[in-house]
Amino acid sequence: QKEVEQNSGPLSVPEGAIASLNCTYSDRGSQSFFWYRQYSGKSPELIMSIYSNGDKEDGRFTAQLNKASQYVSLLIRDSQPSDSATYLCAVSGAGSYQLTFGKGTKLSVIP
C-alpha cells in the first residue's frame, strides 16, 4: 500500500516568515512529486513539481527532494496571509498519472 504522510497541522507562522512543509512517502519507485495548494471550498491548485533530487525554486516557493530518505518538502519564503491554505503532497510512480496524496497540512499565516 503506497502511503504519503504529512503533518496535519495546523502550522502557524507569522507574516514574512518561512513556512516549512514536509512529506514522506513509502514507495521507493516513486518518480514524480507535486505540491498542491487547496483553499477552503476550492479544488487543488498545482504550485510545484519536482522529479530529481535537490532543490527547485519558483518565486517564493522552493521544493526539495531527497529520494534516498523518501522525503520531499516545500518552503514558502516571505509568507503572506494569502498563503493560508491546505497544502497537499502528491506522489506518482514511473510513467504513471495515478497520484497518491497525503492528507494535507493546514497552514495559517498570521498578519
Added chain:
Amino acid sequence: KAGVTQTPRYLIKTRGQQVTLSCSPISGHRSVSWYQQTPGQGLQFLFEYFSETQRNKGNFPGRFSGRQFSNSRSEMNVSTLELGDSALYLCASSLAGGAPYEQYFGPGTRLTVT
C-alpha cells in the same frame, strides 16, 4: 487557455439512484483522471483514461465507472448510490505522452447523497 471544466457543480441524489458527472480537459490534454475527496479519506484516485482507454484504476467498487470520448472529454458514473458516496469529485487533466506529468484539477462536482 481555458481550464478544466466539470458539470454539474452541485448535485443532490437519493440512495439507490445513479449519477453521471462530466469533465472537459484543458485543450490539448489527452489524459483525464478522476479523484474522490472526503474529509476522512482525503483525495483518492478513482481511474485514469487516455485515448478512450482506462489505464489505471483505484481501489473502488465496480459501482464506480468511467469512460472517455474521442475528444478527450470524460464522464464518470456511480450506480446504486450510497450515503458514503457523498464527496467532492475532482477531474484532473494532463498532456500525457510522457513527462511532464503535471495534473490540473477542475473545480469539482459536490455530490450529496441523502
